[in-house]
Amino acid sequence: MDPSGEEELCRFGPMGISISFARPGLFVMTRRNNTEVVLTDRRLYGRGKMPWFAGIFNRGETPVFDVPIREIVAIEPVDFLANRAVRIRYRTPNGEKEVSIIGAALCHGHIARLMDLLSPLVTKTGSD
Numbered sequence: 001m002d003p004s005g006e007e008e009l010c011r012f013g014p015m016g017i018s019i020s021f022a023r024p025g026l027f028v029m030t031r032r033n034n035t036e037v038v039l040t041d042r043r044l045y046g047r048g049k050m051p052w053f054a055g056i057f058n059r060g061e062t063p064v065f066d067v068p069i070r071e072i073v074a075i076e077p078v079d080f081l082a083n084r085a086v087r088i089r090y091r092t093p094n095g096e097k098e099v100s101i102i103g104a105a106l107c108h109g110h111i112a113r114l115m116d117l118l119s120p121l122v123t124k125t126g127s128d
Helices: 052-056 105-126
Strands: 008-012 017-020 035-040 043-049 061-068 072-080 083-092 095-103
Touching (some): 061 083, 072 095
Antiparallel strands (some): 008 035, 035 043, 072 083
């Protein structure tokens, strides 16, 4: 458990993981192989991981997305070409947004595990 009291449930990436802010598709902008995904008991977030030499100029990490578990509206598994993804819709003060976490062929296990861990958390917080 970290000092903020969050318990880390899983962590994976950046290799083989892509992030998009829409449903996965052929003409959708994605961030490939540069985002580490972390699921805690309170939130799901992604951190941009830059190459080692970027640490010379800055920390080499930038926030990509941060989704509180209690704000998640829906999660949906998506198969796209040889990839498997989790599409997450969530509430923000400005309306509803979405993020898709896409795993390449060798990362399907990470995506399946994320779905397995996230489903009960979303169901539990949605029934409050």
